[in-house]
Amino acid sequence: MEHTKLIVEKQDGYVVAAINNPPANALGQPVLADLNALLDESLNDNEVRAIVITGSGEKLFSAGADITEFASIQADGAPKISGHDVFLKIENYPKPIIAAMQGSAFGGGNELSMSCHLRILSASAKIGLPEVKLGIIPGWGGTQRLPRLIGKTKALEVMLTGDPLSAEDALSYGLVNKVVPADQVLSEAKTLAAKLAKGAPLAIREILKAVTQGLNTTIEEGIKIEQAGSAVVFASQDAKEGGMAFFQKRPPNFQGK
Numbered sequence: 555m556e557h558t559k560l561i562v563e564k565q566d567g568y569v570v571a572a573i574n575n576p577p578a579n580a581l582g583q584p585v586l587a588d589l590n591a592l593l594d595e596s597l598n599d600n601e602v603r604a605i606v607i608t609g610s611g612e613k614l615f616s617a618g619a620d621i622t623e624f625a626s627i628q629a630d631g632a633p634k635i636s637g638h639d640v641f642l643k644i645e646n647y648p649k650p651i652i653a654a655m656q657g658s659a660f661g662g663g664n665e666l667s668m669s670c671h672l673r674i675l676s677a678s679a680k681i682g683l684p685e686v687k688l689g690i691i692p693g694w695g696g697t698q699r700l701p702r703l704i705g706k707t708k709a710l711e712v713m714l715t716g717d718p719l720s721a722e723d724a725l726s727y728g729l730v731n732k733v734v735p736a737d738q739v740l741s742e743a744k745t746l747a748a749k750l751a752k753g754a755p756l757a758i759r760e761i762l763k764a765v766t767q768g769l770n771t772t773i774e775e776g777i778k779i780e781q782a783g784s785a786v787v788f789a790s791q792d793a794k795e796g797g798m799a800f801f802q803k804r805p806p807n808f809q810g811k
């Protein structure tokens with residue numbers, strides 16, 4: 555499919571999508587629609603075992619929702635597609651999605667990154683939820699995902715002040731997996747995506763599902779989700795291949811069956 559607001563690059567086992575909406579990579583309706591289409595077209599593409607989402611340009615991963623669209627939303631009501639539609643799809647996606655944050659992420663841009671499973675952040679970037687400074691609140695999941703990722707105390711500080719975190723603080727609070735120089739973010743993300751693409755697709759799918767769904771329920775229910783996933787993978791051809799490869803001291807060749 556033709557993507558007008560994403561630069562999509564298919565790699566060996568994964569795909570890289572760069573948000574291309576200058577000057578701020580704002581997440582306007584066309585960008586959200588493009589991201590949504592990319593998720594749909596990659597879902598059943600066996601050649602895509604991981605997705606990297608990054609921003610074009612050097613300064614901004616994304617400055618958030620497109621403020622120029624606010625007036626029309628205030629006039630005409632809910633937009634056709636919201637960040638929630640896309641971010642919940644990302645969060646529940648059966649393949650790993652990595653945010654390669656080559657620049658700063660604010661508001662919805664940060665909320666997009668928090669819906670991804672893994673985050674790599676530029677050492678010179680800032681990451682925040684400044685919505686309170688616009689008289690609004692993080693409206694695409696930030697009030698729910700940030701406390702789950704870094705804890706209530708620091709999450710409230712970030713959202714009530716609207717002040718951004720440095721990359722160093724974001725790493726120390728556990729908001730991101732890794733901080734590297736800006737010009738290494740994409741290569742780091744691609745290396746990680748390539749590694750995950752060689753992993754066992756069913757096992758990765760079931761880990762993502764058990765963690766994502768488990769965090770939203772009781773530990774007893776979460777253990778049931780884990781047990782169901784464990785039963786699926788134990789019965790898989792990949793589990794047999796994994797055991798054989800171990801004893802034959804060779805890399806496994808997982809087929810996702």
Ligand SMILES: C/C=C/C(=O)SCCNC(=O)CCNC(=O)[C@H](O)C(C)(C)COP(=O)(O)OP(=O)(O)OC[C@H]1O[C@@H](n2cnc3c(N)ncnc32)[C@H](O)[C@@H]1OP(=O)(O)O
Binds near residue numbers: 619660661684685
């Ligand atoms: C549910 C979700 C809600 C939300 O996400 S609400 C939005 C939350 N995001 C923000 O509050 C961030 C708003 N933007 C900024 O604070 C600043 O910008 C930056 C810190 C990101 C960059 O500042 P600087 O380097 O001084 O550049 P600049 O002149 O402010 O912006 C460059 C151009 O980018 C446009 N722009 C920036 N952010 C957005 C945005 N979120 N939506 C639409 N356009 C945006 C500006 O207007 C300007 O444009 P021109 O060069 O034509 O004047």
